[in-house]
Amino acid sequence: HKVLLINGPNLNLLGSREPHVYGSTTLAELENGLRVQAQGLDLALECFQSNHEGAIVDRIHQARSDGVGFVIINPGAYTHTSIAIRDAFAGVDIPFVEVHISNVHRREAFRHHSYLSGIAVAVMAGFGTLGYSLALQFVASELC
Ligand code: DQA
Numbered sequence: 018h019k020v021l022l023i024n025g026p027n028l029n030l031l032g033s034r035e036p037h038v039y040g041s042t043t044l045a046e047l048e049n050g051l052r053v054q055a056q057g058l059d060l061a062l063e064c065f066q067s068n069h070e071g072a073i074v075d076r077i078h079q080a081r082s083d084g085v086g087f088v089i090i091n092p093g094a095y096t097h098t099s100i101a102i103r104d105a106f107a108g109v110d111i112p113f114v115e116v117h118i119s120n121v122h123r124r125e126a127f128r129h130h131s132y133l134s135g136i137a138v139a140v141m142a143g144f145g146t147l148g149y150s151l152a153l154q155f156v157a158s159e160l161c
Contacts, residue, residue, distance in 0.1 A: 018059075018086045018160040020153070022051060024066040025073060025093030031146075039118050042146045051153055058157040070095055070102065077105040087156045088113035089149060096121070096131045103132045112159070114152040117142040 024044065027034060032043035048064040055062035063085075065076050073095070080088060088111055095102055096117070106113055113133075120143030121128040134140050139155060141148035 019061045019063065019084055020055065020156055020160075021076075021080050021083075021085045021088045022048065022062060022064045022149070023073060023076060023088060023090040023092075024064075025091060025095050026068040027093055028091060029066050029068065040145050047146050047149060051149055054150060054153055058153070059161065060153070060157055062153075070099055074101050074105045077102070077109055077111070080111055081109040085111055086160050087111070089116060089152045089156060090114070090133070091116045091118065091149075092133060096133060097127055099132055103136060106133070106136060112138045114138055114156060115140045116148045116152050118145055118148060119143060 029044055031039060031047060032041055044066060052062050052064070067073050067076070073092070077088070088106075090113055092099065092102055092115070096115070115131065115133050115137040122142065131140070138159070139152070141152055144151060
């Protein structure tokens with residue numbers, strides 16, 4: 018089974034960006050760890066990061082032609098703004114888990130609403146980067 022990991026805007030700065038909120042693990046370290054975990058779960062993991070909304074929409078469309086079975090996405094700030102990313106998921110009909118490193122519900126009010134949660138299979142928030150790993154374990158149990 019193919020699984021696609023999408024990290025949205027500013028997550029390329031992971032490790033140096035507000036480490037008190039997002040931790041000290043870099044995106045490369047996170048992706049490498051998840052690739053190893055995916056191998057053990059017999060999943061093919063592809064990793065994608067973009068700071069551009071349209072590029073994320075395009076990648077979600079491509080996921081359908083690639084035969085991706087599940088997406089794990091941290092949409093970053095697009096969580097709170099992007100109807101286009103929600104519509105892309107609705108359009109391709111690929112199940113996804115929404116991941117947030119921080120607990121968005123104990124932060125500013127503008128982070129409390131997500132355009133994606135209403136169509137996500139599951140939502141993680143506040144588990145730090147461990148949340149991605151837990152999401153991947155869940156995805157494996159759904160697909161296998
Ligand atoms: C985030 C939370 C968002 O509100 C924020 O804009 C991010 C990261 C998280 O992982 O906690 O960029 O999605």
